Amino acid sequence: MKAALHSRRRSASRSLRTALCSAAVSLVPMLAHADTTLYVANVGGSNEQMYRQKIIPAFEKAHNVKIVYVAGNSSDTLAKLQAQKGHQQINVAVMDDGPMYQAMQLGLCAKVDDAPVMKDLYPLAKLGPTAVGVGMVxxxxxxxxxxxxxxxxxxxxxxxxxxxxxxxxxxxxxxxxxxxxxxxxxxxxxxxxxxxxxxxxxxxxxxxxxxxxxxxxxxxxxxxxxxxxxxxxxxxxxxxxxxxxxxxxxxxxxxxxxxxxxxALQVGACAVAENAQPQLSQQFIQFLLSPDIQAVQAPGDRPWTGQPDRHADARGRGPCAVRPRADRQADRDGLDHGQSAPRGMDRALEPIGRTLSDAST
Structure with a gap:
């Protein structure tokens, strides 16, 4: 009788240990996923909706990461980066060109990693060694x-x-x-x-x-x-x-x-200097420059609204960064007026972000 009772107790103990081990093993992927979070600062409104619906889910799935979208004006993002310097909470900053140039000058952006997609950028999108353009409005x-x-x-x-x-x-x-x-x-x-x-x-x-x-x-x-x-x-x-x-x-x-x-208003992206997820930050920027994601950011049948029709429907909020495949055969192919800008971008759309940044320093 005692032997049978002892046997049942041992069996119950083994079952409990097995159940606990199985539960622990099943929690590992969940914990790993929860522990890997990427904080991306960008503007709100329709842009935030586009990111949440069409961009972020694909990156989260591909990299097993949770992205937290930190919405705010570019000037707000710049202020956060300055306030958090040395203890950055933001991993990737997406800002208008003026604040982005200031962030670069203040040493708030890390050097952009080399990657195949970087060879396909328009010269205009190469903001500097620490940031790239990901779109143009x-x-x-x-x-x-x-x-x-x-x-x-x-x-x-x-x-x-x-x-x-x-x-x-x-x-x-x-x-x-x-x-x-x-x-x-x-x-x-x-x-x-x-x-x-x-x-x-x-x-x-x-x-x-x-x-x-x-x-x-x-x-x-x-x-x-x-x-x-x-x-x-x-x-x-x-x-x-x-x-x-x-x-x-x-x-x-x-x-x-x-x-x-x-x-012209170029939207730039940078991996924040000394952030907790440097590799993922670089991968997210490269993801934004991929042809598929550039296409997501350029609804309509053409990437630019032409100057001849001043009362246009404003189609084309991007992309500015990646050259069409046919244009990659020669650096100047597809560039109007001898400018380092995408085909169809009129000279009347003048970028002033760098000049504004220089004037403020």
Whole structure:
């Protein structure tokens, strides 16, 4: 009797040990997955939705990693990188070109690893040894076409429309902590005899001619979209990519490259210096440059909106980085006007991010 009882106890003990071991083994992949997290800082809004739905899941599956998307304006991301220097929580930073150049100058970005995809980049996308361009958009003017027709206003074609008194109380302008707002300030400076390195005429025009008529200085693109959709704002400086997203909702937004020129805005990416996941950070950037992911970022049937139609539908929020396969046979093939830029990119879309960064230092 005692022997039988002892045998049953040993059997139960073995079963318990087996069950515990099996449970422990089954937890290993889950723990490994939970322990590997990549923090990617990028802008919010429609761009965040695209990343969450079409980009992040594929990378997570391929690399058995969890990505945390840290949404915020580029200036906010730069401030976080500066505050966390030496104890970085962000692994990959995706920012507009101006803040990205500042991050590079401050030593916040690690050297870009060499990889086959880097050989396929347009020269324009090679921002420097520590960052690469992953997309290109442009800053211009967005307006509510139906509202303009109801008010009998002509379609805008110039940055000067921001000073039109008929728009009083219906005008939105992003603050200069937002790249679209900073570009607007630069264009106002240029229209008044200044420029990136002589910005005072821009501040004068902004404060005296534009500000009195502004309803909202919405700090994020999402807030500006909301004001547009509510009918409170009928015109504002806009990015071409944001315009695409709003147009896709059915809203009657028209996007204009002003006759004085739009402003090219390159989106850059870098692996944050001294971050906890250096290899994964580099792999994520290479993933963003892969042809499939570049195609995800370039909806529509062409990568660029041509200058001849200034009242375009703003198709094409990227890519700028990777050359089409046919263009890789020769460095200059596919480049217009002798410029290091993708085919179809008009000279009126002038990149000013590096100049702004230089002027601020």
């Amino acid at each position: 442009a800053t211009g003017i967005g307006y509510n076409e139906e509202a303009f027709k109801k008010l009998g206003l002509p379609a805008p074609d110039s940055w000067q429309v921001l000073t039109d008194k008929r728009l009083k109380g219906k005008l939105g302008v992003p603050p200069i902590t937002n790249t679209y707002g900073l570009h607007t300030l630069v264009m106002l400076a240029r229209l008044n005899g200044g420029g990136e390195k002589n910005i005072d005429p821009g501040f004068t025009a902004m404060t005296k001619q534009v500000a009195p008529d502004v309803l909202s200085w919405a700090p994020t693109p999402g807030e500006m979209d909301g004001l547009m959709q509510a009918g409170d704002v009928i015109l504002a400086p806009y990015g071409s990519g944001r315009a695409v997203a709003l147009q896709n909702t059915g809203f009657p937004l028209k996007f204009v490259y002003p006759k004085e020129g739009g402003v």
